[in-house]
Amino acid sequence: MTQEPLIFARGLVKKFGEFTAVDGIDLEVAPGEAFGFLGPNGAGKSSTMRMIGCVSSPTAGELRILGLDPDRDGPRIRARLGVCPQLDNLDPDLTVFENLTTYARYFGIPRSEGRRRAQELLEFVQLTEKASSRVDPLSGGMKRRLTIARAMVNEPDLVLLDEPTTGLDPQARHLLWERLFRLKQGGATLVLTTHYMDEAEQLCDRLVVMDAGKIVAEGSPRELIDTYSTREVVELRFGDDAPSAYVEKLAGIGERIDPLPDRLLLYSADGDGAIGEVHRRGLVPSSVLVRRSTLEDVFLILTGRTLVE
Amino acid sequence: MTTITRAPGRTAAATAPPASVRIMAALERYLTVYKRNWHGSIFSAFILPVLFMISIGIGVGGYIGTIDGWDYLSYIVPGVLASGAFQTAIGESTFPVMGDFKWTRGMHAMRATPLRIFDMIAGWQLYIQIRVFCGAVVFLIISALFGAIHSPWVVVTPLICALLALSTAAPVSAFSAGLDNDSYFSLLFRFVVIPSTLFAGVFFPVSQLQPFFRLLAYASPLWHGVVLCRAAMLGGPTPWPIWIHVTYLVAFSALGLWWADRAYSKRLKD
Numbered sequence: 001m002t003q004e005p006l007i008f009a010r011g012l013v014k015k016f017g018e019f020t021a022v023d024g025i026d027l028e029v030a031p032g033e034a035f036g037f038l039g040p041n042g043a044g045k046s047s048t049m050r051m052i053g054c055v056s057s058p059t060a061g062e063l064r065i066l067g068l069d070p071d072r073d074g075p076r077i078r079a080r081l082g083v084c085p086q087l088d089n090l091d092p093d094l095t096v097f098e099n100l101t102t103y104a105r106y107f108g109i110p111r112s113e114g115r116r117r118a119q120e121l122l123e124f125v126q127l128t129e130k131a132s133s134r135v136d137p138l139s140g141g142m143k144r145r146l147t148i149a150r151a152m153v154n155e156p157d158l159v160l161l162d163e164p165t166t167g168l169d170p171q172a173r174h175l176l177w178e179r180l181f182r183l184k185q186g187g188a189t190l191v192l193t194t195h196y197m198d199e200a201e202q203l204c205d206r207l208v209v210m211d212a213g214k215i216v217a218e219g220s221p222r223e224l225i226d227t228y229s230t231r232e233v234v235e236l237r238f239g240d241d242a243p244s245a246y247v248e249k250l251a252g253i254g255e256r257i258d259p260l261p262d263r264l265l266l267y268s269a270d271g272d273g274a275i276g277e278v279h280r281r282g283l284v285p286s287s288v289l290v291r292r293s294t295l296e297d298v299f300l301i302l303t304g305r306t307l308v309e
Numbered sequence: 310m311t312t313i314t315r316a317p318g319r320t321a322a323a324t325a326p327p328a329s330v331r332i333m334a335a336l337e338r339y340l341t342v343y344k345r346n347w348h349g350s351i352f353s354a355f356i357l358p359v360l361f362m363i364s365i366g367i368g369v370g371g372y373i374g375t376i377d378g379w380d381y382l383s384y385i386v387p388g389v390l391a392s393g394a395f396q397t398a399i400g401e402s403t404f405p406v407m408g409d410f411k412w413t414r415g416m417h418a419m420r421a422t423p424l425r426i427f428d429m430i431a432g433w434q435l436y437i438q439i440r441v442f443c444g445a446v447v448f449l450i451i452s453a454l455f456g457a458i459h460s461p462w463v464v465v466t467p468l469i470c471a472l473l474a475l476s477t478a479a480p481v482s483a484f485s486a487g488l489d490n491d492s493y494f495s496l497l498f499r500f501v502v503i504p505s506t507l508f509a510g511v512f513f514p515v516s517q518l519q520p521f522f523r524l525l526a527y528a529s530p531l532w533h534g535v536v537l538c539r540a541a542m543l544g545g546p547t548p549w550p551i552w553i554h555v556t557y558l559v560a561f562s563a564l565g566l567w568w569a570d571r572a573y574s575k576r577l578k579d
Contacts, residue, residue: 016579055420056579075325075423083421089414091338093345102341105334106422108326154422 003031004067006158006189007052011061014047014213021047023213024061029191031157034184036204037193038295040305044213045193046086049162052191054078066157079107082151086162086193088143090135096122096146097131100153107154114153121149125179141172145179152183159183161192165199177202197295209295211303221295228301229293230255232271236264236278237287246283253277258300265297325423335424335432338415343436353400354444358393359451362386365512366455376514379459379543386457387466387538388511390448394441394470395477395531399502401437402481403494410486410576420577430569433482434475441474442467452542460544469541473534476558479565486572510535530561 007029014022022044029035037045050056052065054074063070065077090099097118104114122128125145130138138146144164151159164180165173180203184190194200200207201221209217209224217224234254238246243259250257254268268274271290278285299305325331343350362382366389370381377384409415419429445467452458484497508522509515509532515523526532533554540547547554 053421055417055577075425078421079325079423081421085414085417085421087414087417089418091342091415091418092413093342098341102338103418103422105337106331106419106424108330108334108423 005030006066007035007191008064009061012048012051012058012063013060014044014051014056015059020213022051025208025210025213025215027208027215029158029189031189032187034190034192034203034205036191036200036207037210038195038197038200038204038207038299039193039210040195040299043210045210046162047213048210049160049191049193053081053083053160079154080157082154082156082159084144084147084151084159084161084164086166088147090143090146090150092134092136095132095134096127096138099135099146100150103150104153109154117153117155118149121152124152124182125149126175139172141168141175144168144172144176148176148179152188156188158189158191161190163193163195165194165196173199197299200295207295209299209302211299211305216302217298224295224298225293229297230267231269231293232267232274233291233293233297234266234268234271234274234278235287235289235291236266236285237262238264238283239286249281249283250278253281256301265300267293267297267301328425328428331424331428332431332435335419335429336435337432338419339433339436340439343440350397350440354393354397354440355447358389358444358448361389362452362455362457366457377545382455383457383459383543384539385512386452386455387542388535390445390452390466390542391470391473391531391534391538392506392511393444393448394474395505395534396502397441397444398437398474398478399481399497401433401440402478403485403497404491406433406482406485407488407491407494411489416573416577426573426577427570430479430482430566430573434478434566437474437478438471441470445470458542460542462541462544466538466541469534469537472555472558472562473530476530476534476561476565479562479569481565483565483568483572486569486576505529505531510539530558533557 005028007027009025009027011024011026012022013020013024025048037048039045047056051058051063051070054065054070054077057071066080068077070077091102094102100118100121101111101114104117105111109117122131125148127142127146127149130142135143135146148161148164161180165176168176177199180190184203190203192203204221206218206220207224208215217228219227236246243262243264246264247257247259250264250266254266254274256267258265266274275288275290326334366382366385370385373381375381416429420426449458449463449466481497508518509526509529511531515526515532518526536547537551537554539545540551
């Protein structure tokens with residue numbers, strides 16, 4: 001028997017006045033899945049997350065979360081969600097521990113049970129030593145980890161993470177990814193938004209690429225790369241000349257050429273072969289890099305724009 | 310190493326807690342925050358009213374003699390009591406409310422949980438009631454030491470202060486919830502709080518005012534609170550029937566709560 005999806009959306013629309021933030025998207029997220037929304041700022045990811053989190057009503061379309069109607073059963077659904085918002089909203093005057101125990105009370109969790117869960121979660125996010133510290137002096141990475149711990153305090157069926165690592169340094173991001181990966185291994189259903197393709201690749205079993213409020217592609221990271229990009233990408237730089245000046249000279253090499261402001265991307269199944277052809281044509285790039293295709297390339301191919309602009 | 314394990318697809322029969330639990334959870338948050346910051350409120354809640362009693366009640370009162378047959382200290386103590394509740398209610402409904410939306414985003418954190426918007430409002434109003442009640446009790450004890458209590462009906466004054474605080478805090482919370490800029494608070498303090506405190510019957514009867522300003526005093530919830538407290542503490546009559554004063558404060562409270570619900574919803578629902 002197929003399990004009911006935790007998130008089901010058909011033709012979901014969110015408008016703010018004349019502006020359409022989410023433009024008729026369809027979604028299904030299965031239990032135990034790690035699902036991602038990948039897209040640049042303003043793509044409609046956070047608006048979609050707010051509707052899934054039952055804090056914003058859809059303008060049109062059908063939305064069911066955990067099999068329930070968000071408009072009618074918002075509090076019941078939210079009782080089973082864990083939310084890590086894009087902007088920190090921890091209580092700065094409370095201690096790390098109190099932030100968890102106070103939040104647990106919103107779910108009707110008894111005080112003793114709240115304290116037990118707080119201890120367990122602080123250990124999970126490696127903040128036990130900071131339990132009695134106030135929130136303000138914590139680093140950005142620690143605050144994010146605490147927010148994730150807070151999102152887990154009600155043992156949610158569905159964890160929503162809106163840009164969980166934006167603004168963090170690489171070390172803090174990797175630590176957070178590792179913790180989220182453990183959550184995923186533990187069976188949690190994760191839904192996250194990100195504009196970092198490496199984050200999507202690391203954490204998501206399946207994702208949708210969003211642009212201008214629409215879903216432009218859907219699949220696993222590997223499927224998306226295989227479907228929309230080539231196996232390898234050659235990055236070429238030509239000194240001071242504008243990359244676009246070389247598009248004609250490189251025509252026919254590889255399957256596609258994308259000139260960016262600082263470099264040219266040459267999509268090819270065989271990167272080394274493509275470089276050989278560049279040299280045979282008498283062109284001498286100032287730098288050459290052959291790499292595997294990423295979701296960033298998929299996004300560029302689908303939308304003509306980079307994820308972080 | 311702790312591992313948080315979840316069963317995929319578990320459909321726990323988790324339900325939202327009942328309203329009483331939700332409201333008490335919101336109240337608990339505010340009290341926990343206050344536990345950290347209570348020192349700052351001691352001066353305004355307890356010391357300032359005492360200074361008022363000594364400087365104006367006894368000092369200025371020495372030159373005034375009596376009003377309505379009462380020594381000046383006894384006359385102003387009920388007004389200062391009501392005014393303290395009024396100012397605590399406004400103080401707690403301005404920067405803290407706006408800050409919870411704009412700076413700490415604590416309201417948004419609560420909104421992501423089973424709490425309903427009215428639970429947040431009710432929890433905050435209960436917190437203000439506790440603050441006002443504690444302030445009123447301490448003030449009454451000090452007033453008794455100064456010999457300024459003359460009627461057993463004094464026991465109802467904390468209830469009057471509670472109603473006055475709700476009638477003030479509810480609409481001011483709604484006002485604060487709609488703001489993005491705290492400069493509007495200086496207008497509120499200059500054109501509402503200070504004139505009310507000075508002219509709504511705390512220090513002299515409003516019958517001394519010109520008719521237009523007297524109407525403004527009647528419109529202020531503070532005046533209704535002052536005359537009810539004065540009647541309870543001195544044992545005299547109220548200017549209008551008691552039920553009119555009480556109904557006015559109840560109506561102000563109800564409208565304020567309705568407005569707050571709308572203002573919070575507008576801020577939190579989209």
